[in-house]
Amino acid sequence: GAGVSQTPSNKVTEKGKYVELRCDPISGHTALYWYRQSLGQGPEFLIYFQGTGAADDSGLPNDRFFAVRPEGSVSTLKIQRTERGDSAVYLCASSLGPGGIQETQYFGPGTRLLVL
Amino acid sequence: GDSVTQMEGPVTLSEEAFLTINCTYTATGYPSLFWYVQYPGEGLQLLLKATKADDKGSNKGFEATYRKETTSFHLEKGSVQVSDSAVYFCALSFRPPGGYQKVTFGTGTKLQVIP
Numbered sequence: 001g002a003g004v005s006q007t008p009s010n011k012v013t014e015k016g017k018y019v020e021l022r023c024d025p026i027s028g029h030t031a032l033y034w035y036r037q038s039l040g041q042g043p044e045f046l047i048y049f050q051g052t053g054a055a056d057d058s059g060l061p062n063d064r065f066f067a068v069r070p071e072g073s074v075s076t077l078k079i080q081r082t083e084r085g086d087s088a089v090y091l092c093a094s095s096l097g098p099g100g101i102q103e104t105q106y107f108g109p110g111t112r113l114l115v116l
Numbered sequence: 117g118d119s120v121t122q123m124e125g126p127v128t129l130s131e132e133a134f135l136t137i138n139c140t141y142t143a144t145g146y147p148s149l150f151w152y153v154q155y156p157g158e159g160l161q162l163l164l165k166a167t168k169a170d171d172k173g174s175n176k177g178f179e180a181t182y183r184k185e186t187t188s189f190h191l192e193k194g195s196v197q198v199s200d201s202a203v204y205f206c207a208l209s210f211r212p213p214g215g216y217q218k219v220t221f222g223t224g225t226k227l228q229v230i231p
Contacts, residue, residue, distance in 0.1 A: 004159075031216065042120075042205050042221030043160070055216060091160065095217070105209075105219055107152075109159035 002026065004108035006092050012114045013082055021077040021111045025094030032075050033105060034067055035091040043091050049075060050097075082115045089113070118143045122206045122222035129196055129229050137191040137225045139180075139206035147208040148217075149173075149182050149189040154203045154224070163191075163204070196229045203227070 005024045013019050025032050031050055035043035045059040049069045057067070064082075069075040079086055089112050093105040122139045129135060141147065151163040151173070164173030169184035178193045189206060206222040 033219075040223070042207075042223050043219075044221075045218060048216060048218070050216065056218075093160075093219075104150075104162055104165065105217075106162070107160040 004092055004094050004106055006090075006108040006111050008111060009109065010112045010114075012116065014116050015082060015084060017082050017115075019079050019082055019113065021079075021090050021113070023075045023077070023092030023094075023108060025073065025075070025092070026106055028096070029094035029106075030072065030097055031095045031105075032069060033093045033095075034075070034077050035093065037089040037091055037110070039088075046077070046090075079113075082113075084115050087113055087115045118147065118208060118210060118218075118220045120206050120208055120220055120222035122204075122225050125203075125224070125226035127225060127227050129227070131198055131229055131231050132195045133229075135191070135193040135196045135200075135227070137204055137206075137227070139189045139191065139222060141187050141189065141206075141208050143187075143208055143210055145210050145212065146184075147210040149180070150207040150209065150219075151178070151180055151189070151191050152205040152207060152221075154205065156202070160205065196227070198229045198231055201227055201229045 034046040037043045048056040052072045064080045067077045089110040091110045092108045148167045150165045152160045153163045164175040166173040166182035172181045203224045209217045209219045211217040
């Protein structure tokens, strides 16, 4: 079956611009997560959605970052006034639910963002 | 808070050599433990997992055993292949009562297998 998909795969933008990154989770998965992976590091948690609501946004680095999931499926991560330090790979993951002991998060291929 | 520490890379091995990548963790409660693999140019893929103490996860010749007494989850493979060259991430997840399963990753270990 189809996995988690993310678009675009690469995004180059200039400092100060606005960007949107999209995630399509696996069909039927109610939980969706965004992570950021900087070069040479492991993924770091940004935000978690259960259904349409952001259940935990404690990982968002500042108020330039925002994410939505209006219909409980596709999610968009939005970054305003981008800075060079925002350059990273942004990963999306989904799971069946909020995480019973057997549940696993499945990751998309990521969007590589480069801010010039 | 929860954390994962894994050995720094890169690890360079000859084909058919034995592989060990060390991973230790710190967690409240009893987490589930995972190894994810990231092949060049691709996304993270779940390699194996273990959900309770003494469980052994295995896949594609890789194994890891959940050791509660040493808080470790070392990844092993008896005979590596060039195609195993990738970055390997150790991770844990824990769901507190009423909460959700939050995953914490290590920094990754790059494995390079040479013919």
